[in-house]
Amino acid sequence: MRLTDLLSLLxxxxxxxxxxxMVAGVLGFVATKAMPVRFTSEGLLLVEARDQAIPELNQIAAAQPLGMQRIRTEADILRSRQLSADVVRELGLDQKPEKEGFGAAIGALIAPVTEWVRDSVASLMSTGPESDQVPGAAPLDKVALAVEGLQKNLSIGVSENSNVVVVRYTADTAEESSNVVNALMGRYINQEVNAKRDTTMQANEWLTERLNVLRQEVDSADRRIQEYRERTGLLETSQGSISTLQLGEQQNRVAVARQELARAQAALDSALRSGGRGSAASEALSSPVVQSLRDREAEIGARAASMAQRLGRNHPDRLAAEAELRDVQRQIGSEIGKVVTSLRREVDAARDRLAEAQSSLTSTTQTARTGAQAEVGLLALTRDADAKRQIYQTFLTRAEQTRMASAQFPLARVISPAVAPYRPSGPPASVVAVFCAFVGLFIMGGILVLRRLTHGAFNSVQDLVQLTGIQNVGSLPALGRGRRNKMPALVLDQGQSGIAETLRALRLNMQSVAGGGPANTVLVTSSAIGDGKSTVASSLARLSAADGLRVLLIETDMRRPQLSQIFGAPWPGRSIEAVLNGETRLEDAIQVDERSGLHVLLSDRSSNNPQALIESRQFAELINRARREYRLVILDSPPVMRVADAVVLSQHSDAVLFAVGWERTSRTVVMEAMRRLPRSMRARMATVMTRVRPGRLDPLGYYEGYAKSSAPDLKRLPAPGA
Known part of the structure; x- marks a missing residue:
């Protein structure tokens, strides 16, 4: 169902x-006023999600959950039955008198019925007279009843990402509601403080016992270390035992001696490899004398080489330079020999020092090995004593923290105590009345929509064709109130309008409905009054006559004739009743529409038995003559569901045009009306949907028109025999 259809239905x-x-609003208002007055108080409780700082305390008390889980756990504690029972006893809620008022009155009224039902069920379930009473039945516990009532009216609220717990309670009086909330929060905090104090005391006792045992173990470990030292004679300093220090010193001496020997040997090997000549010796031996001689050798060599190029082989200057060069080279060799001899002495001295250091290391190592086992035992005893001393210090610290924990504040505190409300809880009666009115409105709207969907009228051509199985030849729009009889005039004033073009298409489509032959006689009917059949018949007849066809419109609805509102009252004594009774001739009774040239045979509602006239031989002869003399004969009949005239008239028709009002007549009535027509006529039947809202016209069965000019005046046809 579309939105427009829904709004139209509503x-x-x-x-x-x-x-x-209105009824729902009044009932809601009365029910709200009749209900007892209730008051609701609210208190806020802050639960601080702090971690337990004492691990040993968790060995006795269960670890508290963190985050939202912790908050919900505390909320469940607030809902506990034991806490509610303590509040009931503290405030004396079990001694409250029974409630009076509307609820009590209703309870008193239904109490006999409830008692009778209970007795009847008990008698049916009982197996003998002994089962009427339950032996040893416990008396009614008022405290238990009061606790159930408190928990039923109690509301504990928590929210995500918040440590605040909201405590609400609803009671008959404002004082009771606030007292219960405050008493519940106070009891909860006291219970937490007492539980924390008891847990702390148990932890202190356990830690004290454990400290005494650990102190004894530390003292015993210290005594074993002292006895071991005396027995083994081990001497220690702050840096370790003496033998260990001596061994380290000797190892350092051996390492230093080895480094000196390696350095002296490297220098000697470098000098020996150079053979006392070349740059390698100069780099290995850093003697200043050798360096000076090397510089002088280079200078003399350069001068001798220059003279060799300029002077002859036996030149005195050249010979003197060569002799000087040989002398310098002999000096360099002498100096290098001295350096090599010195390096050999240093290597021998380094070997002696290394041998001495290794001898001392061997002696010290033998001495250290004798005390190694004793040091291992001492180290084991020392580690054991240190471990026990550390455990003792840890427990001593935890004991101090446990003593301080007893003085800490509780993990929950009241941040907003409950106060007595000055206004009853719940919405006002006016708000309830408005809400109930809207609910009643929605329920009634739903009932109407459901009724429309199950037993509603047709609101689309597709549904009409699908449910009836009969083809549709067109849809005509609604013209609004006061214009129901304006369509016959509109098709003449606006001959090129959408309505006129749709009626022309309807006339052509009726030719195919008649089973292949010409639809000379068309019966226009409907299922109920108000579907627009007379409007369709007169408009189709007028437009066809204006288009040049010879058309006769016969008003066969002799019980409630409607065509006189369009064409005027029939002439006295010249009606269809007079023709069928033989009082006048057909050509004298026919009236001619001045605007279209349509021939109309009207009814003056003078017959007491119209159905007898329709079933008469004269009516059959009238129809046969009309078939011969007119191109199109249109019969306007009564509704099918009112009288059986349409069933009789269908026997004289080539086709039946069934008018269905849009969203007017129910589907059940339309289907029943079509079923009452002869089965042989179903193949020659077509539907036309009338009074369709302009926005819901079927585009496949309605023509919008192509021009706005009026139809031209045509030459009107005279009446038969005129």
Whole structure:
């Protein structure tokens, strides 16, 4: 169902909707006023999610959950039955008198019925007279009843990402509601403080016992270390035992001696490899004398080489330079020999020092090995004593923290105590009345929509064709109130309009409905009054006559004739009743429409038995003559569901045009009306949907028109025999 259809349905049924809203609103207002007055108080409790700082305390008390889990755990504790029972006893809620008022009155009224039902069920379930009473039944516990009532009216609220717990309680009086909330929060905090104090005391006792045992173990470990030292004779300093220090010193001496020997040997090997000549010796031996001689050798060599190029082989200057060069080289060799001899002495001295250091290391190592086992035992005893001393210090610290924990504040505190409300809880009666009115409105609207969906009228051509199985030849729009009889005039004033073009298409489509032959006689009927059949018949007949066809419109609805409102009252004594009774001739009774040239045979409602006239031989002869003399004969019949005239008239028709009002007649009535027509006529039947809202016209069965000019005046056809 479209939104427009829904709004149209609700507007058409506005009176039942308003009535349902008023009744529901009044009932809601009365029920709210009759209910007892209730008061609700609220208190806020902050639960601090702090971690337990004492691990040993968790060995006795269960570890508290963290985060939202912790908050919900505390909320469950607030809902506990034991806490509620303590509040009931503290405030004396079990001594409250029974409630009076509307609820009590209703309970008193239904109490006999409830008692009778209970006795009846008990008698049916009992197996003998001994089962009427339960032996040893416990008396009614008022405290238990009061606890159940408190928990039923108690509300504990928590929210995500918040440590605040909201405590609400609803009672008959404002004082009781606030007292219960404050007493519940106070009891909860006291219970937490007492539990924390008891846990702390148990932890202190356990830690004290454990400290005494650990102190004894530390003292015993210290005594074993002292006895071991005396027995083994081990001497120690702050840096370790003496033998260990001596061994380290000797190892350092051996390492230093080895480094000196390696350095002296390297220098000697470098000098020996150079053979006392070349740059390698100069780099290995850093003697200043050798360096000076090397510089002089280079200078003399350069001068001798220059003279060799300029002077002859036996030149005195050249010979003197060569002799000087040989002398310098002999000096360099002498100096290098001295350096090599010195390096050999240093290597021998380094070997002696290394041998001495290794001898001392061997002696010290033998001495250290004798005390190694004793040091291992001492180290084991020392580690054991240190471990026990550390455990003792840890427990001593925890004991101090446990003593301080007893003086800490509780993990929950009241941040907003409950106060007595000055206004009853719940919405006002006016708000409840408005809400109930809206609920009643929605329920009634739902009933109307459901009724429309199950037993509603047709609101689309697709549904009409699908449910009836009969083809549709067109849809005509609604013209609004006061214009129902304006369509026959509109098709003449606006001959090229959408309505006129749709009627022309309807006339052509009726030719195919008649089973292949010409649809000379068309019966226009409907299922109920108000579907627009007379409007369709007169408009189709007028437009066809204006288009040049010879058309006769016969008013066969002799019980409630409607065509006189369009074409005027029939002439006295010249009606269809007079023709069928033989009082006048057909050509004298036919009236000619001046605007279209349509021939009309009207009814003056003078017959007491119209169905007998329709079933008469004269009517059959009238139809046969009309078939011969007119191109199109249209019969306007009564509704099918009112009288059986349409069933009789269908026997004289080539086709039946069934008018269905849009969202007017129920589907069940339309289907029943079509079923009452002869089965042989179903193949020659077509539907036309009338009074369709312009926005819901079927585009496949309605023509929008192509021009706005009026139809031209045509030459009107005279009456038969005129």
């Amino acid at each position: 507007w058409q049924r506005k009176l039942p909707l308003l009535l349902a809203a």
